[in-house]
Amino acid sequence: MMSDTNRLIVLYGSQTFTAQEVAERIWRKTKILRFKGPVQAMDDYPISRLIQEEFALFVCATTGQGDEPDNMKKFWKFLLRKNLPANSLVKMKFGVIALGDSSYSKFNFVGKKLHKRLIQLGATPLLNIALCDYQHDLGHDAVLIPWTKEFFIKMQDYFPNQTTNTLNTQFIPRWQVSLIKNEDCQNGHNLNKDIYYANGLRDNFLNTHHLEVEQNSRTTHDTHFQDVRLITFRTTEDDKVDYSPGDIFNIRPRNSDEDINDLFDIFDSHNIDIKPHYRLLVQECHDDMPVPDFLKEPLTLYELAEQYWDLRAYPTQYVFSLLALVSDDKLERDKCMELSSPEGQEDWLNYSRRPKRTVLEVLHDFHKSTSKLTIEIIFELFCTIKPRSFSIASSCLTSRGTRIDILVAVVKYYSKLKKPRLGLASNWLKCLRVGDKVYGWIKMGSLKFPTDTKTPQILIGPGTGLAPFRSLIQDMAYKGLAHKDVLHLFFGCRYEHKDFHCREELLRLVEEEKLSLYCAFSRDQEDKIYVQHKIKEYSQDLWHLINDKGAYIYISGNAKNMPDNVREAFIEDVFSKEGKLDLDQAKAMLASIERDGRLQVETW
CATH class of the missing domain: 3.40.50.80 (Nucleotide-binding domain of ferredoxin-NADP reductase (FNR) module)
Incomplete structure (x- = not known):
């Protein structure tokens, strides 16, 4: 059987944006194979079109006590409607990639529910569900990489002219990026704004608050190895917060001055013409990959380095494939190709994941390849900083909705590398001073306490x-x-x-x-x-x-x-x-x- 269209939709439900990143990785493969179709959060997709789709790939995470992510809730509620006929999705062939952590009792619960419900509505799975486990040495990739390869092989039954042999040999950028090298803002104007919320931009499902640090105190003794912080954020009287016991406070951390300076020192040492005050213009180059609102205004490279790129992330195999793409040093290029290949996974584990080597440290190690970086490659090289979630440690009632406490263990440990490994979010929070302003938002927690207040x-x-x-x-x-x-x-x-x-x-x-x-x-x-x-x-x-x-x-x-x-x-x-x-x-x-x-x- 051969379809008359090459449309493949990729929909994701993501709580920490990991599912979104996986969906974007898959999107690159779909572009190489000349498939068309949107990559969207499930709740952003016009669900009335679902009955017309022939091919779909779903990527979803599980939150809390087996709950669906925020940007999947409307989609999931629609699929559960009892009046949907059992043959609603009979035209659809699909795959489900579930992203989870086996340390939780309801491991990949949402993905399993989605897979089962799609079959109940008449859809045909091309493969069994991919149960990705963050606890694996290779992380989600242990299941994701072979499963994705097999999925596109199955797609060849319907599109025999498509070949999967070129999947790892082409560079497909999400957007078109270019530098604006104006000299007007060298003095650092507007370098400290929040790129996500400074212009009133809001995520559809987030109620973001502008908060001020009221207290940042250490709860452990100075002689104790572990630094734990009790941090109090204060709101304004006209922007009160509302939360219940068990709810979660979310905040997006920023990179340290040390790491930001290191990044621009790398550029300078290799004569790469990228300065902190240059602005980056991000434009759409694919119909199915729109530019996010906060990137539509040209941002300085400093702002991107501080708030968007995760400079302490551990480099994926994809990072090494990008370095191999630009390198003209045979030794380094061959090593990057090896570290990015399925056969080189063990070497990648030993070099990157196990010692927790950061992407900046990789750029230092592969300095000849780094010298050939372009802004197009750099923009794809770094993953984005993801929001971090913390259980709220205070009652909304005691402050009448004007304060939020969180209890944070500052992450600092050693691997075989000499330099200590530092958690991005906890060390950023540790360094916040009284009076600093941040943005954060509250999400309903997974813990549900009994309504009968006499129940033990x-x-x-x-x-x-x-x-x-x-x-x-x-x-x-x-x-x-x-x-x-x-x-x-x-x-x-x-x-x-x-x-x-x-x-x-x-x-x-x-x-x-x-x-x-x-x-x-x-x-x-x-x-x-x-x-x-x-x-x-x-x-x-x-x-x-x-x-x-x-x-x-x-x-x-x-x-x-x-x-x-x-x-x-x-x-x-x-x-x-x-x-x-x-x-x-x-x-x-x-x-x-x-x-x-x-x-x-x-x-x-």
């Missing part, structure tokens, strides 16, 4: 996992509903006197009998004690709360080992030991509680 709540939040529970506790205290029989907080850290966040506040609430607090200080004694050990210690009380009082369980914090260890403690020490259940029954009970929404997890 077991809150397990070691480290910065305390944040959403501090919001809840403050909220209930303000309403006069906080009580030690209702709020049971399990907090863990290393040392009682070094990293016990909000210590005085929590101990005061205990004294006032508004909170029951169970602390695990892992390094204050020879044997390490974690929150799961405290769960075992108080297993009898917890069984009574869960079995007799209908308590809810909430887990918040680092996704690495803690959530699984806590689950095991409830299964083995609470349900099995105290509930007299065998292991299978105990696991079934935990699963049942989770299905009913009485166990909820928010980890990062």
Whole structure:
């Protein structure tokens, strides 16, 4: 069978813009193969046209407790309409790429739901769903690259004249870019505006607030290795915020002066004529890849380097394919080609991902290739800075909608490289000073607390996992509903006197009998004690709360080992030991509680 059109739509649902970037990568392949069709957020696509589409590729992330991203909600709601005939999409052949993280219990839940629903509406999958896992050594690419290759091979059944042999040999820019080398703004005018919101631009689904830093204090002792910040943002009286316990604060970080200066020093050292005050004109060159609103006004290269390009990102294999494209040094070009090839994935892992080497460090290492960079390649070389999400750590009620607190662990660690690895967002937040202005927005969180305020709540939040529970506790205290029989907080850290966040506040609430607090200080004694050990210690009380009082369980914090260890403690020490259940029954009970929404997890 051969179609009479070469239209292929690529629709994405993205919470952190990763799905959008994947969709744009696929779009490059569609252009090389001469397919036509839009690349759009699902909610931006005119869904009434869907029944006419013959070929579609969907890229979607999963958020919260298995929820769809904001820019997919309208699309998904339409697909769920009961009055849609079962043959609505009978013309469509499709593929679904799901982007997820297997450390979450509802791994790729949205992608799986979408794949199933499309089949229910009569569409035919060209391939089984791609379940991409960020936890894999290769990240999402471990599944994405071979799956995408197979997808376009399947498309050849319908378009036999298309060949996939050239997929990795052509450079397809998203937009046409050119430099405006005016000398009028060398003094730095307008270099500190926010490129996303300075002109009143807004994302369709975001309610953005202009905030001022009121406080930025360290909650850990100066001698402690980990710097954790409690940061308070203040709004204006006419721009109050509205949020509930469990909600999320989003903010887009900026690059450091050190990294920005390094970038322009690289340009200078190679005599690349790109100056901070030059402006970049971005114009449309493909009908199906419109220029975003905030890029339509020419921006200075400084603004792009500060706010748009992620200078601390770890370079993908695509970065090395771009360097190979411009390099005229055989040794470097061959190495870049190897690092960008499927056969060179292990070398790419060892060079780039495992040591967390940044894209700027790569430009230093491959200096001969770097010297040949053009503005067209540079613009595609860097991925964009993505917004970061933080659980709100305060109650909206206590400040009457004028303040937001977040609790931030500053990321600094060492790999085999000499220079420390620094998290972009946390180190930028750390350096914010009182009075600094930023833009941020609030999103409804995934944690849902019981409407019956007398229902006991077991809150397990070691480290910065305390944040959403501090919001809840403050909220209930303000309403006069906080009580030690209702709020049971399990907090863990290393040392009682070094990293016990909000210590005085929590101990005061205990004294006032508004909170029951169970602390695990892992390094204050020879044997390490974690929150799961405290769960075992108080297993009898917890069984009574869960079995007799209908308590809810909430887990918040680092996704690495803690959530699984806590689950095991409830299964083995609470349900099995105290509930007299065998292991299978105990696991079934935990699963049942989770299905009913009485166990909820928010980890990062």
